[in-house]
Amino acid sequence: MVERLALTEKAKALIKELSSTHGDLMFYQAGGCCEGTQPQCFEKGGFYPRMNDAMIGLAEGYEFWIDRDLFEYWKFSHFTLDVLDGFGPGGFSLESSLGKTFKVHYRLFTEEELKELSPIKRME
Template identity: 65%
Template sequence: MNRVDLTAKAKDLLLELKEKHGDLMLYQAGGCCEGTQPQCFRKGEFYLRYKDVCIGEIEGVEFWVDKDLFEYWKHAHFELDVIDAIGAGGFSLEVPLGKTFKVNYRIFTQDELQQLSEVKINL
């Protein structure tokens, strides 16, 4: 069972960004402002913290989550979506396109919790 999936709009945008920028990564921080939305970077241009968690890969893009946020949301499924808006800041690659990634959450069922994919920890 995947911990993260994406909408068709988010898939289209990720593919557009990959074509323009190459390999990408997504990062969801637990802080305020820019930390309230997932950020998209060229792979390797954002430095992960010790024990940050990769909850999965979508369209070949790793989705990393702040270690503290993961502890809070480890029982939730993430669905990457996109809206037509400019988010809290300008570091994410989709911002110049007038787009902002966002995450929709839902709690896993008990059956789903038993079938979850393993996460990868940054050490």
């Protein structure tokens, strides 16, 4: 199976730091403007995915959800979760208080990868 989500070492380290402070986490990538342009990290249960949103994988064991409309646009793309220094738009995500912001890098899947994609989970 080809995973839809990967993490940089910087993202893994920040997730570990956030989870030690906040407990279980979750990620949500919205499809709108401002905060929707980057993934948001919340305490688990701090945000509720909408019906038919897609969970594309786990970020260090924590669910990574994508807005249903955004997923339709990006469903042929691989996501790599990374971290940048600086304050992201909005500041609702947990890492904002640390002067960090999560970012996703995208690339298209190859023809071979498309045949082996891991399944997604939909919010019902």
